[in-house]
Amino acid sequence: MILSGKDYSEQIKELDSYIDSLPTKEGKLITVLHKAQDLVGFLPNELQNHIAEKLGIPVSKVFGVVTFYSFFTMVPKGQFKVAACLGTACFVRGAGAILDEFKKELKIESGETTEDGLFSLDAIRCVGACGLAPVISVNGKVYGRVTKENVKPIIEEYLAKEVN
Amino acid sequence: MANFRMHILICGGTGCMSSHSPEVHKNFIDILGKKGLSKEIQVLKTGCFGFCEQGPIVKIYPDNIFYVGVTGQDVEEIINEHVIKGRPVQRLLYVDPMKKSPQEEHKDIAFYQSQVRIALKNCGLIDPENIDDYISVRGYEALGECITSKTPEEIIKIIKDSGLRGRGGAGFPTGLKWEFAQKSASDKKYVICNADEGDPGAFMDRSILEGDPHAVLEAMAICGYAIGADEGVIYIRAEYPLAVKRLQVAIAQAEELGLLGDSILGTGFNFKITLSLGAGAFVCGEETALLNSVEGGRGEPRVRPPFPAVKGLYQKPTNINNVETYANITQIILNGPEWFNSIGTETSKGTKVFALAGKINNVGLVEVPMGTSIRDIIYKIGGGIRGGKKFKAIQTGGPSGGCIPAELMDLKIDYETLNAAGSMMGSGGMIVMDEDDCMVNIAKFYLEFTLEESCGKCTPCRIGTTRIYEILERITKGQGKMEDLDALKELGEVIRDASLCSLGQTAPNPVLSTIDYFYDEYLAHIQDKKCPAKACTDLLxxxxxxxxxxxxxxxxxxxxxxxxxxxxxxxxxxxxxxxxxxxxxxxxxxxxxxxxx
CATH class of the missing domain: 3.30.70.20 (Alpha-Beta Plaits)
Incomplete structure (x- = not known):
């Protein structure tokens, strides 16, 4: 299957065998979507069609669930996923300004991906590391007590990784 | 089991792990190994100590010495000085901001002195990935006792007598909930643990699951026996990967020892537990929305009645409690309902875990008896306000709660007093605010949250929260009118009365409580076009x-x-x-x- 210009046949094969291995398909839509997003990275329409067929449910139900939950995305995310925590603890310690700084430096809004596909930016709700507020994470790595001045060096840290 | 002369406990909670505690753990193991000390010194990765502000935390038994802010480079010094020569490393001890002197022992630290730990009893004490550790602190004894020598009715009576109320929000009596599910006749019933801790700024459930997962599994099995269910589901946020992993490990270990699965302890009682991952929707913390999500659908709430105890998961009778509620169960069975009942206030028994965060010196998890005053939590345990600023308000209950002003600092916290003050217990988030926080802006922050998280099923919540947000946005931009205040109140009341589920019913609380307590601040924004806290940039x-x-x-x-x-x-x-x-x-x-x- 070609999605967004890339061949994902291998991943789809793995997804299919995962679905076939489930003891029951009842109530498993969210579990299957988690698996699909793990494998492919995003859940475009073609993939939703495929999952609906495999599970024997209407595609409208799949679409309804994908768009309901913020965890699922229909567009590819960047290679480096920046998540700025906007939980209350981080908010009162200035998380809003940190998010704005990332928007400014990366020139994207939250929820978007840079044109080169390197960075995506999301505002998230509480990673539970409130002792370190304000917190951001990049691909799951948590940075605590972030200041506006830290934003550029963090981005550069990942740009350097890309060059290497 | 080997005999160790010393135990080194390293916090492996999310907070400390983000401050690089895995490196500290690894260095301890490596250096002790090189020095040939691995057989006499045990290194353990435990759950959260609660003192997240000071992480990574390292605790050394039997000396009971408590180190804070330990880095990988400090490990060699701790081993050379403390472990080998018996001299605690002074520079890594916690310095009390009030007393200004280093505190060696755990029990000397003010943060812990006023706490009573029931739900967090084993957090920071045992290795959560080792079931033997849990069993050594009387783990699975309560389950054994229940299924071999107690009837379901006896267990439900114990829980009812204890006075335990739900720790997830509204505080419904737990024993009564169990009784409803028990009395619903059916061939199939379910036990669900609500671990969808969506309240931003609350992390107690995550810490319990990361630090003491077996306590929750054991309690769910006890509940299953009491109501006649053979299947349990833990609905957990996908944002908590560490808790998910520790639960998976714990379930596998319990199954291997025959403490979960078929015919537990040879009694013929079957109980299995599976995990169901959420996908990022706050409304799924509402119990009927949660049911729809476990079934793989959109997390929209159902009309109640019928309540889940009658028609729950797949239309079968289901008991749903949250993590902290379950974490109290085994202790109640082991120590008796009278013991639990003796702690707390007239209507609210036992303890409550609060996630203390915001403008406070000691951010972390605290467990205190119901009836503890806000003042004690902030000053005795929390170590006061950061940077010597002035305490302004405390927000409890997350987006469903309200802001309680400094004047009510002596309020003794329980379910009823918080409700009377226009807030609520909620799951136990407690955000401390100082003079730099604008209350209109804070109300706007919460409404932005609820409007994004409203599932859209019912109109009052979907449209109402949007309208409130728009008005607050105008006020913080200096375009507010006096009529806006009446509109906010009226909208708030309609949303509260007409929404389908508690997300909508409580959504106006942050606005209504701040209008009540901080009316002057709203006036300053509307009439003088000024933000007294200097937080709203458009008015600066x-x-x-x-x-x-x-x-x-x-x-x-x-x-x-x-x-x-x-x-x-x-x-x-x-x-x-x-x-x-x-x-x-x-x-x-x-x-x-x-x-x-």
Whole structure:
């Protein structure tokens, strides 16, 4: 299957065998979507069609669930996923300004991906590391007590990784 | 089991792991190994100690010495000085901000002195990935006792007598909930653990699952026996990967020892537990929305009645409690309902875990008896407000709760007092705010949250929260009108009365409580177009104080929109029509001659 210009046949094969291995398909839509997003990275329409067929449910139900939950995305995310925590603890310690700084430096809004596909930016709700507020994470790595001045060096840290 | 002369406990909670505790853990193991000490010194990775502000935490038994802010480089010194020579490393001890002296022992630290730990009893004490550790602290004894020598009715009576109420929000009596599910006749029933801790700023459930997962599994099995269910589901946020992993490990270990699965302890009682991952929707913490999500659908709430105890998961009778509620169960069975009942207030028994965060010195998890005053939590345990600022308000209950002003600091916290004060217990988030926090802005923050998280099924919540948010947005921009205050109140009341589930019913609380307690602040925004806390940027002006300005030109050179003018060594001036209020000039000025007002 070609999605967004890339061949994902291998991943789809793995997804299919995962679905076939489930003891029951009842109530498993969210579990299957988690698996699909793990494998492919995003859940475009073609993939939703495929999952609906495999599970024997209407595609409208799949679409309804994908768009309901913020965890699922229909567009590819960047290679480096920046998540700025906007939980209350981080908010009162200035998380809003940190998010704005990332928007400014990366020139994207939250929820978007840079044109080169390197960075995506999301505002998230509480990673539970409130002792370190304000917190951001990049691909799951948590940075605590972030200041506006830290934003550029963090981005550069990942740009350097890309060059290497 | 090997006999160790010393145990080194390293916090493996999310907070400390983000502060690089895995490196500390690895260095302890490596260096002790090199020195040939691995057989006499045990290194354990435990759950959360609660003192997240000071992480990573390392605790050494039997000396009971408590180290804070330990880095990988400190490990060698701790081993050489403390482990080998018996001299605690002074520079890594916790320094009490009030007493200004280093505190060696755990019990000397004010943060822990006023706490009573029931739900968090084993957090920071045992290795959560080792079931033997849990069994050594009387783990699975309560389950054994229940299924071999107690009837379901006896267990439900114990829980009812204990006075335990749900720790997830509204505080419904747990024993009664179990009884309803038990009395619903059916061939199939379910036990669900609600671990969808969506309240931003609350992390107690995550810490319990990371630090003591077996306590929750054991309690769910006891509940299953009491109500006649053979299947349990833990609905957990996908955002908590560490808790998910520890639960998976714990379930596998319990199954291997026959403490979960078929015919537990040979009694013929079957109980299995599976995990169901959430996908990022706050409304799924509402129990009927949660049911729909476990079934793989959109997490929209159902109309109640029928309640889940009658028609729950797949239309079968289901008991749903949250993590902290379950974490109390085994202790109640082991120590008796009278013991639990003796702690707390008239209507609220036992303890409550709060996630203390915001502008407070000791951010972390605290467990205190019901009836503890806000003052004690903030000053005795929390170590006071950061940077010596003035305490303004405390927000409890997350987006469903309200803001309680400093004047009510002596309020003794329980379900009823918080409700009477216009807030609620909720899951136990407690955000401390100081003089720099604008209450209108905070109300706007919460409404932005609820409007995004509203599932959209019922109109009052979907449209109402949007309208409230728009009004608050206007007020914080200086475009508010006096009629807006009446509109906010009226909208709030309609949303509260007409929404389908508790997300909508409680959504107006942050607005209504701040209008009640901080009316002057709303007035200042609307009438004077000023933000007293200087937080709303649209109502601010950056100005140069001529007498202080030394004309160094630093501000002018750094201004991104070049709106600052002035000659060298002469006072500068900011052109308000061009200023974008970014604050760069204020932060660059070496003599603090630029202020916001």
């Amino acid at each position: 002006e950056y100005v140069v104080i001529d007498e202080k300005c030394i004309g160094c030109t630093l501000c002018a050179r750094n201004c991104p929109v070049s709106c600052i003018s002035g000659a060298v060594k002469k006072p500068h001036h900011i052109d308000q029509s061009k200023c974008i209020k970014c604050g760069v000039c204020e932060s660059k000025c070496p003599v603090k001659a630029i202020i916001k007002q």
